[in-house]
Amino acid sequence: MTDQHRYYVLDSSDVVIQVSTALHETMGRFLGHSLWESMPRAELIFRPYFEEARQTGREVEFVAFYGGGTTRLRIVPSGRALTVHPTRLSELNVRTLGTLVASLRQIEAELAVQARAPLDLRAHGSPQALP
Amino acid sequence: MAVGDRAGRYIVLDGDYRIVEVGPAAEAGFGPLLGQVILDAFPDSRALYRPYYERAKRTREPVAFAQYYDGYVMHVGLEPVGSKLIVTWDKLVMLDVLTLDGLKASLHNALSAISTWEDRLTRQRRRETFRVVEHDA
Numbered sequence: 560m561t562d563q564h565r566y567y568v569l570d571s572s573d574v575v576i577q578v579s580t581a582l583h584e585t586m587g588r589f590l591g592h593s594l595w596e597s598m599p600r601a602e603l604i605f606r607p608y609f610e611e612a613r614q615t616g617r618e619v620e621f622v623a624f625y626g627g628g629t630t631r632l633r634i635v636p637s638g639r640a641l642t643v644h645p646t647r648l649s650e651l652n653v654r655t656l657g658t659l660v661a662s663l664r665q666i667e668a669e670l671a672v673q674a675r676a677p678l679d680l681r682a683h684g685s686p687q688a689l690p
Numbered sequence: 691m692a693v694g695d696r697a698g699r700y701i702v703l704d705g706d707y708r709i710v711e712v713g714p715a716a717e718a719g720f721g722p723l724l725g726q727v728i729l730d731a732f733p734d735s736r737a738l739y740r741p742y743y744e745r746a747k748r749t750r751e752p753v754a755f756a757q758y759y760d761g762y763v764m765h766v767g768l769e770p771v772g773s774k775l776i777v778t779w780d781k782l783v784m785l786d787v788l789t790l791d792g793l794k795a796s797l798h799n800a801l802s803a804i805s806t807w808e809d810r811l812t813r814q815r816r817r818e819t820f821r822v823v824e825h826d827a
Binding site for chain 2: 659
């Protein structure tokens with residue numbers, strides 16, 4: 560399933576106004592509520608990217624650690640509203656110190672890729688950019 | 691059994707490390723596992739806990755240690771009673787996995803807690819050794 564099927568929509572105040580069927584189980588209860596009330600401490604991490612999408616009118620994509628794992632979020636603006644497509648990449652495995660270290664290394668690598676080479680979103684969305 | 695001071699947070703293992711009794715406060719986590727060998731119920735804990743179980747079983751002396759498992763640093767106490775082993779525990783630190791900052795801070799706390807407990811247990815063992823030496827002298 561592509562991220563086209565997994566999305567939620569925020570209004571200009573970051574209130575969740577729509578949740579796709581694929582995300583309903585995990586995010587359906589957030590409908591009608593501010594995303595920041597539903598996802599404590601996420602505002603500091605996500606909001607700068609959301610604001611960038613609103614201000615530039617362009618898609619923004621980033622990888623963030625939140626809620627025990629990494630997620631790639633693709634933000635598609637439409638005026639002040641945003642459609643957010645989240646894709647879970649990896650989970651922190653807290654079972655033993657060994658699994659914790661291994662999963663932290665993977666997460667570190669995922670976040671480092673983004674830090675080294677921020678995605679060119681215009682190219683990313685364009686088939687002409689492919690070799 | 692001297693487990694009243696643990697507010698019912700204990701389990702009892704038989705000689706094969708089978709859970710044969712579960713304290714009232716441990717019922718939610720361990721009740722469904724009654725009758726199972728604890729090391730089979732949590733196979734990835736085998737390397738972390740078995741050496742301590744073996745030591746308590748072999749020496750017939752109480753054993754205490756700090757251990758990380760499943761998102762928690764716990765202080766664990768083992769008390770041999772007859773052929774059985776009473777296991778008690780206190781959660782010292784819970785990992786905060788919500789954000790990276792929270793994770794970093796809680797990992798720091800977890801490592802500090804383990805270090806503090808190791809120091810405390812080392813000092814305790816040293817005191818016990820001195821007492822034995824003084825007694826023998």
